[in-house]
Structure formats: C-alpha cells, structure tokens
Amino acid sequence: IFASVAAGLGIVSVVALSQAANKAFGESENAQKGFIVVGIAMTIVSSILFECAGLGVKERVPNTDERKTMKESFALMWNCKPFRRLLISGILRAPLQLLATVVMTLFTYYYCGGDLTNAFSNGKTFLTVVIIGGAFFIGQFGATALCPVLMKKIDVKTLYNLTGFSALPMALLFVTYLIAPTELAKIGWVVIDGVLLLFAGIGFGAVMICQSVMISDCIDYEDYHHNYRPDGVFFAGQSFIQKFSTGIASIISAYVYAAVGYSDVNIEKMNTAIANGASFATDFQNYSKAMWFLLTIPPAIGMAISIIPTIKYEITSKSHQEMLNVLIERHKEAE
Known part of the structure; x- marks a missing residue:
C-alpha cells in the first residue's frame, strides 16, 4: 500500500x-x-x-551452496508447472503496463489543459483529478488490504482468476469516451468514470498481491517435489515479467502513436496550439482517442486473457498446507 x-x-x-x-x-x-x-x-x-x-x-530457511546458471534458472522456472502458468499469465497481462505509461500524459492534456500544475491551481480540475485518480487508488488499496483476509477463506488461485472481471470496467471506460469524447471532464462523466476506475483498481491491486503469494507457494511446491528452494530465481522471474511487460507496452503505444501521427514535431505543434487556447479534447481528438484506447482496451484484453493459463493452476490452499506440513518436518530434521 x-x-x-x-x-x-x-x-x-x-x-x-x-x-x-x-x-x-x-x-x-x-x-x-x-x-x-x-x-x-x-x-x-x-x-x-x-x-x-x-x-x-x-532468513528463516537455511540456504544451500548450490548455484544455477542463467540457462538452468530459465529451465527451472519453465519446468515448474504452476510457476510456468504464472509466467505465461504475466506475459499475457503485459498491456496492463500501459496504465503507467499513458495515464499521466492523458490526464495532463485532457483534464489539465496541457499543464499538470493546473490541477493544483484550479478547484474544478483538482476535484476531477482527485475523483478519477483517487477512485483507482482506493480500489487498489482496498484490494491490497482485503486480499490477505479473503485468502483465509478463498483459494489464492480463485482470487487471482476473479481479477479477470476487471477487464469489463476497463473496456467500459473506452465506451464512455466513444459516447462523449469531448465531455468527460464534466462532473457527471467524471463520477461514472470514477466508479469504473474503482472496480478496475480492485482488480489491479488484487492481481499484484495474489501473484506474489502464488510465487511464494511455487517455491514451496518446488522445495516439496525437488528439495530445492528457488527463491531468488522465481522472484527474479517476477521482475523479468514486469520488465518484459514494460517493453511490450512501449511497443504497443509506439505503433498506436505512429498511426495517429503523435510524433515530436506534432507534439510541439499541439503544445503551442494548446498554449494559445486550443482544446486537446476537441481539437486533437485523434490523439485523445489514441490515448483513451491505450489506457483501456489493451489492458482490458490483457486482464481477460491472463487468467486462461491459471484456470488449471495446480496449488490449492489445502494442497499448499499439506506441503508446508511436510516441509516444516523436513527442516526440523535438518537442523
């Protein structure tokens, strides 16, 4: 949080x-x-x-002196079935990184007239940014706080797969743009988009928590089956997914921006026009539509298809507890 x-x-x-x-x-x-x-x-x-x-x-579990090469590390990650499902799921969810790369640019131009400092000097703009941005973060924080409680009653796998439903509010955000492309800064649309972002944020927050817990469970799974704890390798795999996702998001945004002519020269012309009173929402609808598309549709698709590999995820709460019981006894005997 x-x-x-x-x-x-x-x-x-x-x-x-x-x-x-x-x-x-x-x-x-x-x-x-x-x-x-x-x-x-x-x-x-x-x-x-x-x-x-x-x-x-x-450290609560003794380390071994065994070391893995990069090739062996990738083989280890891939050969562990539950972790392989998480890897594939994370790669499919790569477009979610577009939220981080596009959101501030869109907010700055669409809601703040090309200058983010307007959010602090204009009361209406400040309220808009608080509702839009705050709703997403409230959803994210709420999911982050509630997930540990829910995991005591529901399998982590189930919670993780439920995050796929957050694709719906993400896609509906683009629908609101298509309905009112130049009017989303009006308070009525701001509230509607805020509600949609609230539910989208819940999915975003939950998937981050669930993924980390499931990676830890995969480490126990590997230890249980092969007497080796690949803590560093598996969490490095999580970092690899994040960096790979950032690269994929950059490629997607580059192609979309190129398609609408959003280049350095045109951006400079747009900045000059906005400084002279032009409206980003009204006068630059091709750029606006491209940004709203990037912020919603690719992430929605990514969230929806990312749960396909984990539908048959092998580890349940019951099986994980059974593995832990065995591992605890093993570690006691090794002491």
Missing part, C-alpha cells in the same frame, strides 16, 4: 516538478531538461532508500 502511494505521488511530482524546474531554465513547456534533473534526483534518493530494505531481515 505504501509503495503504491509513493508510486502515485512520484508520478505526479515528477511531472509537476519537472515543469517547474524547466521554467527555471527558461525553456518551453515540454519540460525536457526539468524532467531529466528531477529524474536524476529521484533516482539518487530512491537508490539510497532501497539499501535500507534488507535491514532487520532474517
């Missing part, structure tokens, strides 16, 4: 601060130099804080 809050604040602050820093350089509103300065500063701070993550952590 805290990491998600920090991520949200980070996205907002890096755009707002970069625009402010860019003005100090006397540059135009595209905030190129400011973005670099703020990005470097935040990278240094976050890198220092990251070093604190391991303080006070204690």
Whole structure:
C-alpha cells in the first residue's frame, strides 16, 4: 500500500516538478531538461532508500551452496508447472503496463489543459483529478488490504482468476469516451468514470498481491517435489515479467502513436496550439482517442486473457498446507 502511494505521488511530482524546474531554465513547456534533473534526483534518493530494505531481515530457511546458471534458472522456472502458468499469465497481462505509461500524459492534456500544475491551481480540475485518480487508488488499496483476509477463506488461485472481471470496467471506460469524447471532464462523466476506475483498481491491486503469494507457494511446491528452494530465481522471474511487460507496452503505444501521427514535431505543434487556447479534447481528438484506447482496451484484453493459463493452476490452499506440513518436518530434521 505504501509503495503504491509513493508510486502515485512520484508520478505526479515528477511531472509537476519537472515543469517547474524547466521554467527555471527558461525553456518551453515540454519540460525536457526539468524532467531529466528531477529524474536524476529521484533516482539518487530512491537508490539510497532501497539499501535500507534488507535491514532487520532474517532468513528463516537455511540456504544451500548450490548455484544455477542463467540457462538452468530459465529451465527451472519453465519446468515448474504452476510457476510456468504464472509466467505465461504475466506475459499475457503485459498491456496492463500501459496504465503507467499513458495515464499521466492523458490526464495532463485532457483534464489539465496541457499543464499538470493546473490541477493544483484550479478547484474544478483538482476535484476531477482527485475523483478519477483517487477512485483507482482506493480500489487498489482496498484490494491490497482485503486480499490477505479473503485468502483465509478463498483459494489464492480463485482470487487471482476473479481479477479477470476487471477487464469489463476497463473496456467500459473506452465506451464512455466513444459516447462523449469531448465531455468527460464534466462532473457527471467524471463520477461514472470514477466508479469504473474503482472496480478496475480492485482488480489491479488484487492481481499484484495474489501473484506474489502464488510465487511464494511455487517455491514451496518446488522445495516439496525437488528439495530445492528457488527463491531468488522465481522472484527474479517476477521482475523479468514486469520488465518484459514494460517493453511490450512501449511497443504497443509506439505503433498506436505512429498511426495517429503523435510524433515530436506534432507534439510541439499541439503544445503551442494548446498554449494559445486550443482544446486537446476537441481539437486533437485523434490523439485523445489514441490515448483513451491505450489506457483501456489493451489492458482490458490483457486482464481477460491472463487468467486462461491459471484456470488449471495446480496449488490449492489445502494442497499448499499439506506441503508446508511436510516441509516444516523436513527442516526440523535438518537442523
């Protein structure tokens, strides 16, 4: 929850601060130099804080001296059936990363007139951003907090597969755009989109929690069947999925932007037109539609098809508890 809050604040602050820093350089509103300065500063701070993550952590299961090559690590991940299902599911869900790459650009242009700082100086714009952004984060935080409680009564596999239903509210967001492409900043549509984002956020938050828990269960599964705990390998696999997903999302957005002519030269022309009073929603509907599409349809498809590999996921709460009982006895005997 805290990491998600920090991520949200980070996205907002890096755009707002970069625009402010860019003005100090006397540059135009595209905030190129400011973005670099703020990005470097935040990278240094976050890198220092990251070093604190391991303080006070204690290993509960003894490590072995066995090491795996990269080839052996990939083979290990692939040969573990439940983890292989998670890998494939994560890859299919790759378009979900478009939420992170597109959302601030869309919000800045569609709701804030090309300048995110307007969200802090205009009461109506601020309320809109709070409702739209807040609804998604509330759904995400609520799911993050409730999932551990629900897992005591429902299999993690079931919860994970239920996240596929969040594809519906994501797709309906694009429907609202098609109905009222230039009017989504009106309070009525803001509330409707806020409700849809609330339910979409629930799925997004739940899938993150469930995936981490299921990876841990896969480690126990591998230990139970082969007496080897691939903690580092399997969680590295999770990082691989995230980086791979970011690459896929970038490719999708690049093709869509190219199709509508959203390039550096045209962006500069658009920024100038907006600064002179043009409306992004009204005067640049091809760009607006492309962004709303990227924010909704590919992520919706990804969420819907990502549960296909995990429908037959092998580990249930009952089977996992049985494995844990055996593993606990094994570790006691090894001490």
